[in-house]
Amino acid sequence: MTPEAQPDQTGTSEAEEFADVDDARRRLGDVGYLADARMATTIFLQSRLGKPVLLEGPAGVGKTQLALSLAQATGRKLLRLQCYEGQDETKALYEWDYGKQLLYTQILREKIGQVVEDAKDLDEAVERISRQDSIFFSERFLAPRPLLQAIASDVPVVLLIDEVDRADEALEAVLLETLAEFQISIPEIGTVTAKHQPFVILTSNNTRDLSAALKRRCLHLFLDYPTPERELEILRSKETGLADALSARLVEVVRGLRDLELRKAPSISETIDWARTLSVLGVTELSAEVLAETLNVVIKYERDNEKALKALPRLTDPNAAVPDSRGGHGHGHGHGPGADHAHDDAPPPPPPAALDESGADGRAVRAAKDDPGRHDTDYYGAPGKGAAPKRPVPRSQGERSFARKRPV
Ligand SMILES: Nc1ncnc2c1ncn2[C@@H]1O[C@H](COP(=O)(O)OP(=O)(O)OP(=O)(O)O)[C@@H](O)[C@H]1O
Ligand SMILES: [Mg+2]
Structure with missing residues (x-):
């Protein structure tokens, strides 16, 4: 069976195999993806162990890009299954x-x-x-969807199953079976078995917990916001046009914004966009004013905008005054670590996790948000109104393709 099959020109040549972890890191770097040691090791291992990789982490930290870059680095064709709520197996397998x-x-x-x-x-x-x-x-009348395309492909592929947390649990079970056996049975035609084991990358934004069974089958990699050094390295590699010293300061400002209790924290892609914006504007100094004028590049919600505007003077200069947005007095000192005092006319203090003690990369803030099941239909880490009700899923889901009883 060869839906969309091309003659095997690349073959399964050794070129697509990574020689070792360093080779994986170097080749990802060659196509513009800066992997740290942990990422490179995971990518190397998945290519050798034939296990899918599950990438979890906040929005914009390079999960999808890693799969795209893996395909480029190995010369494999990329097949992508974009998951969404209510998606049924016909859109994933075949119809x-x-x-x-x-x-x-x-x-x-x-x-x-x-x-x-x-x-x-x-x-x-x-x-x-x-x-x-x-x-x-x-x-002749079969329309293969990404999972079947990946299994049936005559050429080696990278299969990206993007935002798997948005799919229903029933589809997750279908994925589980496919990934466990690398074969799909079509009652009318027979069983299709993979000729070349695909490199499979799943990504999740953690809007719901994935099943333990799925996690067990995957190499798990949590992608967090990068260290300042790596974020600066990524910025440099994107040739944003912003001077190096300013880029380094911008990275620090963005890290400061990530520490605020924002609905959508700025990601790597937003740091890149901000650097490009500032470069286009010909900015030579990162003042609170110039950052405030371009804040819409990184801040996507009005409520976050207010918080960020308030924090900018402190983030651009730790000794600067923090303006009182309610028209009260300005502070003669920053609200840095340890600035733990109250004013009668001051706005209520932020929750403890939003204070600077949370750590430079906002790890504690995100950890506090990482409350399984707290999300509803909101996305991108937005605080939800409680767990989303489970969607009813037809009992027939998966039955046509998998004769065996599936795990519950
Ligand atoms: N390690 C990296 N090397 C090079 N570029 C990176 C890296 N990490 C992130 N980026 C940049 O960040 C951008 C956003 O990454 P990507 O779209 O993969 O994020 P994501 O984690 O999939 O986000 P979402 O959850 O919103 O889909 C990429 O287009 C890329 O330019
Ligand atoms: Mg993505």
Whole structure:
């Protein structure tokens, strides 16, 4: 079975194999992805152990990009299954091309008429038509979706299953079976087994807990916001045009913003965008004013904007005054670590996790947010109103492709 199959020009040549961890790191670097030792080791191992990699972490830390870069670095074709709520297995595995079937029956109307022409009753006509089933439920009328495409591919592929946490649990079970066996059975046609084991990358933004069974089958890698050194390195590699010293300061400011209790913390991609913006504007000094004017590049919610505007003077200069947004007095000192005091007219203090003691990269803030099941339909780490109700999933989900009883 060769849906979308190309002649095997790349072959399964050794070129796509990583020689070792350093080779993986170097080749990802060559295509613009700066992997740290942990990432490079995981990527090297998945290529050798044939295990999928599950990448978890906040938005914009390079999860999807890692899969795209892996495909580029290995010369493999990329197949992508973008997950969403309510998605059913036909969009992940395969479906029958009803339109094409219909078109063929229209065109072949006369021929079909001949088949049933001399049937003595309806029963016999139906019986004769059903004998032709295999024609209409054959590869010709099959529309393979990413999972089947990956399994059936004649060339080695990288299969990206993006934002798997957005899919329903029933689809997760389908994935589980496919990833466990690297084969898919199509009742009308038979079982399709992978010729080349795909490199599989799953990503999740942690909007819901994934099943232990899925996690068990994967190499797990948590991608967090990078260290300042690595973020600066990424900025440099993107050639944003912003001077190095300013880029380094910008990275610090962004890290400060990540420490605030924001609905959507700025990610690496936003740091890149901000650097490009400042460069285009010809900025030579990172003042609170110039950052405030361009804050919309990194801040996406009005509520976050207020918080960020308030924090900018402190982030650009730790000794600067923090303006009182309610028209009260300005502080003659920063609210850095240890600035733990109250004013009668001051706004209520932020929750403890939002204070600077949370650590430079906001780890504690995110840890406090990482409350399984607290999310509803909000996305990107937005505080939810409680666990989302489970969507009803048809019992038939998965039955057509997997005869075995699936794990619950
Ligand atoms: N290690 C890295 N090396 C080079 N670029 C990076 C790296 N990490 C992140 N980036 C940059 O950050 C951008 C955003 O990454 P990506 O879209 O992969 O994030 P994500 O984690 O998939 O986010 P989301 O959860 O929103 O889908 C990429 O386009 C890339 O430019
Ligand atoms: Mg992504």
